Amino acid sequence: MVNLTIDGKAVTAEEGTYILEAAKANNIDIPTLCYHPALEPFGACRLCTVEISSRGRKRLVTSCNYPVEEGLEVSTDSEEVIKGRSMIVELLLARCPNVPVLQELAKEYGIEKPRFKLTPEDDCILCGLCARICEERMGVSAINFVGRGLERRIDTPFEVQSEVCMACGACAFVCPTGAIKLEDITGKEPRPIPAEFNLGLNSRSAIYVPFPQAVPKVPVIDREACIHFLTGNCRTCENFCQAKAINYDQEDEIIEADVGAIILASGFDLYDPSGLEEYGYGKIKNVITAMQYERMISASGPTEGHLKRPSDGKTPKTLGFIQCVGSRDTRHKLYCSSVCCMHATKEAILANEHYPDLKSFIFYTDLRAVGKRFQEYVTRAQQEYDVTYIRSRPSKITENEENGNPIILYEETTSRKRTSMEVDMVVLCQALIPAGSHAELSKILNLKLDEYQFIDIPDRQFHPVDTEVPGIFACGFCQAPQDIPDSVVQASAAAARAAEFLSKEED
Amino acid sequence: MVDTARYFLDFLSDESCGKCVPCREGIRQMLDILTRITEGKGGKADIELLEDVATMVKNFALCALGTSAPNPVLSTLQYFRDEYLAHIEDKRCPAYVCKPLVSYYIDPAKCQACMLCLRNCPVEAISGGKNQIHVIDQEKCTKCNTCFEVCPPRFNAVRRLSGEPVPPPVKDRTLVRGKS
Numbered sequence: 001m002v003n004l005t006i007d008g009k010a011v012t013a014e015e016g017t018y019i020l021e022a023a024k025a026n027n028i029d030i031p032t033l034c035y036h037p038a039l040e041p042f043g044a045c046r047l048c049t050v051e052i053s054s055r056g057r058k059r060l061v062t063s064c065n066y067p068v069e070e071g072l073e074v075s076t077d078s079e080e081v082i083k084g085r086s087m088i089v090e091l092l093l094a095r096c097p098n099v100p101v102l103q104e105l106a107k108e109y110g111i112e113k114p115r116f117k118l119t120p121e122d123d124c125i126l127c128g129l130c131a132r133i134c135e136e137r138m139g140v141s142a143i144n145f146v147g148r149g150l151e152r153r154i155d156t157p158f159e160v161q162s163e164v165c166m167a168c169g170a171c172a173f174v175c176p177t178g179a180i181k182l183e184d185i186t187g188k189e190p191r192p193i194p195a196e197f198n199l200g201l202n203s204r205s206a207i208y209v210p211f212p213q214a215v216p217k218v219p220v221i222d223r224e225a226c227i228h229f230l231t232g233n234c235r236t237c238e239n240f241c242q243a244k245a246i247n248y249d250q251e252d253e254i255i256e257a258d259v260g261a262i263i264l265a266s267g268f269d270l271y272d273p274s275g276l277e278e279y280g281y282g283k284i285k286n287v288i289t290a291m292q293y294e295r296m297i298s299a300s301g302p303t304e305g306h307l308k309r310p311s312d313g314k315t316p317k318t319l320g321f322i323q324c325v326g327s328r329d330t331r332h333k334l335y336c337s338s339v340c341c342m343h344a345t346k347e348a349i350l351a352n353e354h355y356p357d358l359k360s361f362i363f364y365t366d367l368r369a370v371g372k373r374f375q376e377y378v379t380r381a382q383q384e385y386d387v388t389y390i391r392s393r394p395s396k397i398t399e400n401e402e403n404g405n406p407i408i409l410y411e412e413t414t415s416r417k418r419t420s421m422e423v424d425m426v427v428l429c430q431a432l433i434p435a436g437s438h439a440e441l442s443k444i445l446n447l448k449l450d451e452y453q454f455i456d457i458p459d460r461q462f463h464p465v466d467t468e469v470p471g472i473f474a475c476g477f478c479q480a481p482q483d484i485p486d487s488v489v490q491a492s493a494a495a496a497r498a499a500e501f502l503s504k505e506e507d
Numbered sequence: 508m509v510d511t512a513r514y515f516l517d518f519l520s521d522e523s524c525g526k527c528v529p530c531r532e533g534i535r536q537m538l539d540i541l542t543r544i545t546e547g548k549g550g551k552a553d554i555e556l557l558e559d560v561a562t563m564v565k566n567f568a569l570c571a572l573g574t575s576a577p578n579p580v581l582s583t584l585q586y587f588r589d590e591y592l593a594h595i596e597d598k599r600c601p602a603y604v605c606k607p608l609v610s611y612y613i614d615p616a617k618c619q620a621c622m623l624c625l626r627n628c629p630v631e632a633i634s635g636g637k638n639q640i641h642v643i644d645q646e647k648c649t650k651c652n653t654c655f656e657v658c659p660p661r662f663n664a665v666r667r668l669s670g671e672p673v674p675p676p677v678k679d680r681t682l683v684r685g686k687s
Binding site for chain 2: 043044045046047049060062080083084087088091092094095115116117119125126128145147148149150151152
């Protein structure tokens with residue numbers, strides 16, 4: 001360890017590290033533009049210049065690439081340093097007057113307007129972060145500096161779209177000014193990774209926390225998308241993780257446990273509505289699923305709780321909820337998914353709470369408000385939240401090509417009247433199916449499935465959570481469609497049955 | 508001297524690698540300011556600005572080319588500040604090298620109508636003839652200095668003017684010889 005003082009504060013730093021790192025570790029702010037913790041120091045922007053005095057001699061050095069020395073005295077805010085930095089900012093601002101990062105810095109250094117002739121050509125400040133991350137981390141070198149002196153700029157070889165570029169977007173990501181346009185570099189389309197938890201409404205990075213309440217709440221690396229697993233390069237996350245927790249060698253583990261009883265609670269998956277071609281899911285932009293809607297209206301979702309329809313980002317004024325999408329359908333799932341009538345009602349109420357002039361129309365087959373006070377809830381939705389229930393079975397959804405509005409064609413089953421309605425956005429309340437892991441699990445455990453692929457419960461009357469195999473119990477959606485209160489009741493029942501079974505064994 | 512500094516920076520703008528901001532952007536702007544001054548468009552604040560940029564580049568640039576790039580500016584500012592002031596305040600180039608600030612003029616009292624300058628002018632900006640005093644058309648003149656060089660020293664009729672207006676041509680241009 002090396003001892004030095006920064007702005008009069010005694011600081012220790014590891015040998016071989018640089019002044020900037022020591023300052024950052026001690027919360028001493030030094031402005032930078034071309035520095036990035038994952039890259040070798042470059043020393044081009046000169047903004048991190050500090051004054052050092054060593055053995056009685058003062059001089060100016062860039063802190064990003066000056067190694068710490070024993071007894072070094074560093075001043076990050078001497079008059080000369082501040083004056084020079086503000087001149088650098090002023091020069092850069094003359095070059096790129098529209099860049100927010102520079103405007104911020106200019107404000108900090110009290111520069112209202114550069115005194116120089118403005119020479120705005122592009123927003124590039126030539127910090128080289130893009131070229132360096134491409135070379136050092138991605139191992140590609142698709143872009144680099146071209147030209148010398150005042151002609152210097154960032155470009156691809158021969159100014160043609162690069163063949164070697166992977167369209168990973170690292171250059172655009174590190175660019176502090178937003179000057180990098182991926183389409184200038186490559187003809188390849190960048191492929192954003194759709195965020196699974198938000199049903200592809202937005203994208204995520206290759207290292208991510210699966211969802212806000214994930215347990216344990218730790219990030220995971222997506223091996224299919226991570227550049228390190230694809231090419232062996234990058235390893236940038238390693239530089240940022242202060243806890244040194246990144247482990248590229250971790251593998252899945254199979255844990256064998258000797259247990260006396262098993263409770264299955266594998267839950268449900270969503271039925272893919274793209275099989276129902278008449279509703280145009282995936283083709284008509286403003287037709288979304290109920291789960292996508294749920295993420296949209298959630299404060300932790302991709303739109304932070306604001307309803308924005310996918311085609312143009314506008315807030316819809318009318319919503320159409322289509323019930324039984326795939327449920328109670330001889331071509332798809334015969335059963336009623338049990339929860340959709342109520343969740344559609346809840347979504348419609350939420351929408352009206354967010355936007356009081358928003359109207360919702362729920363196109364239902366039979367309204368199944370089976371539960372304590374559920375019917376009152378529906379009545380409240382009608383009376384207080386502008387929700388209209390239409391007993392019908394929509395036959396088709398088409399798109400108004402002018403404004404992107406979906407048009408619902410339907411028959412009112414009470415009056416047998418065929419009609420249509422144009423709404424701003426359609427929400428498909430799709431069928432729920434037993435979770436994907438379910439079939440394999442039942443095979444391993446030697447359990448029978450019923451005709452709808454749920455776990456078969458032989459005696460629903462008196463043993464509602466007992467499977468065919470003694471000691472294996474099933475609760476929740478894996479054995480029959482049900483809502484949360486019912487699942488909780490069944491979970492308690494299964495736990496009690498398991499405890500009973502285990503105590504019997506001990507006797 | 509201002510032009511000398513400008514010449515050096517023009518050279519350096521080609522030689523700079525462009526990696527660091529002080530050298531690349533500093534030279535760009537110093538060259539711009541110096542060009543402005545040599546064209547007579549300099550303002551009072553330019554000298555101070557030039558000094559500020561030059562000092563920063565000297566202290567903050569990455570390599571020796573950058574740190575020595577402002578030397579021509581700093582040393583001319585130190586020893587020939589009056590020349591800078593002449594350019595900015597009087598729009599006068601004491602060395603008669605900044606073309607936009609210099610005019611060529613034939614003194615009618617000295618011109619002997621020898622036709623030398625008239626024949627040598629590359630843009631035919633000089634009118635006159637035998638026994639007719641020569642006059643330079645200021646619109647056509649490219650300030651190439653040829654007339655000044657060829658005018659025989661014993662006549663010394665071609666004059667360079669800077670910071671003062673060119674007198675209008677005499678009306679009667681017939682040369683009267685035999686004057687003392």
